[in-house]
Amino acid sequence: MTRILVRLCRPRPAALVALSSLVGYLCTGQHSLTAMTSLSAGVFLLAVAATIINQIQERDLDARMRRTENRPLPAGQISPAAAAGFSLVLGFGSLFLLWSVGHVIAVATGLLCLLFYNLVYTPLKRVTSLAVFAGAPCGALPPVIGWVCGGGSLFEPGIWSLAALLLLWQIPHTLLFVLHHRDDFRRAGLPLFAASLSPEQTRVLLQLWLLAVAAVTVTLPLTGQVKSLPGVALFTLLAPILTISGWRMLARSDWRSGFVLLNLFLLLTLGCLVFDQVLHFQPL
Structure with missing residues (x-):
């Protein structure tokens, strides 16, 4: 089961998102190890929660593509309900970690990314190839999360x-x-x-x-x-x-x-x- 959950999480893309948030934090000149750990873990878990929800939404499409047909959901290795519960736990955990770093804007921005990715970008992919333009902001905001966690001004x-x-x-x-x-x-x-x-x-x-x-x-x-x-x-x-x-x-x-x-x-x-x-x- 552990191996199935790791594959469901798709950790490599999530790690890149977490790295970009960490860079945003470091660019403020701050270097608190506790804050960097909470920030990186929070953004990583947020990205994982979003990708699990995405896989639940697209499990029918994944089943038709050779590249994704063996993922845990289309392969029947885990149920959508179990995957949803897992993503819910990770999502709440990520928001708690971002809150612990000490900035409500970070939590709000993270939640916005999650909602926009899964409620706007993912459904649009079925309708138009231009959905990529709707999804791009979700990948651009993690450094902003790190920046505000480091005390940087949005101006x-x-x-x-x-x-x-x-x-x-x-x-x-x-x-x-x-x-x-x-x-x-x-x-x-x-x-x-x-x-x-x-x-x-x-x-x-x-x-x-x-x-x-x-x-x-x-x-x-x-x-x-x-x-x-x-x-x-x-x-x-x-x-x-x-x-x-x-x-x-x-x-x-x-x-x-x-x-x-x-x-x-x-x-x-x-x-x-x-x-x-x-x-x-x-x-x-």
């Missing part, structure tokens, strides 16, 4: 440049995933992105999204999120690397490599932000 531009980066990153990330698994999505009867576009138009659209992601990356040092000279140098390199490498992959319609590149880019970006904060670390 400071730095946190919104980081949120904008994650918002824009979500779009090509999701679209490349759909393009790579388009046969599975057809089997499930889901609307396909760019179904009315030619291959060339699809490539150009994705290349423009990459340029937008690279452009926002450059704004992080300009808004004060990157302070050290090594950090600025790293971000100066990240943007052209993403643009040049991604452009070449998309020119070959290599959707999978583009997807992997975007994931690696985000990990490097978050890692560089942590590295920059470590350089400015001052003991309490």
Whole structure:
């Protein structure tokens, strides 16, 4: 049963969401171990609760796709009622942890992400391929949760440049995933992105999204999120690397490599932000 629950939780995507919230917290200059632990665990559990609810909602679709047909719910390894109860416990636990960090805005933002993801984005996926634009804010707000938990003001531009980066990153990330698994999505009867576009138009659209992601990356040092000279140098390199490498992959319609590149880019970006904060670390 433990193995089934771990597979149901899909911990790797949830860990990336938790990491982005931790980066938002560190960007405030705070480094309380207790707060970082509660924040990371709270956001991780919130992301897990959302993905379990999503799997309950989409278990009929998952059963039609080879990529997901062996997940616990479509495979009958756990009942929807048991999965719902598990997600409810995790959801309440996550909100309690966020509350313990000490900010009602963090709890409200986390709850908003959960509700929007499961009540707006997930149902829209059955209706239109443009649902990705509705789901993107859910991936952009975790750094904001971390930021307010660290005492940061919502009126400071730095946190919104980081949120904008994650918002824009979500779009090509999701679209490349759909393009790579388009046969599975057809089997499930889901609307396909760019179904009315030619291959060339699809490539150009994705290349423009990459340029937008690279452009926002450059704004992080300009808004004060990157302070050290090594950090600025790293971000100066990240943007052209993403643009040049991604452009070449998309020119070959290599959707999978583009997807992997975007994931690696985000990990490097978050890692560089942590590295920059470590350089400015001052003991309490």
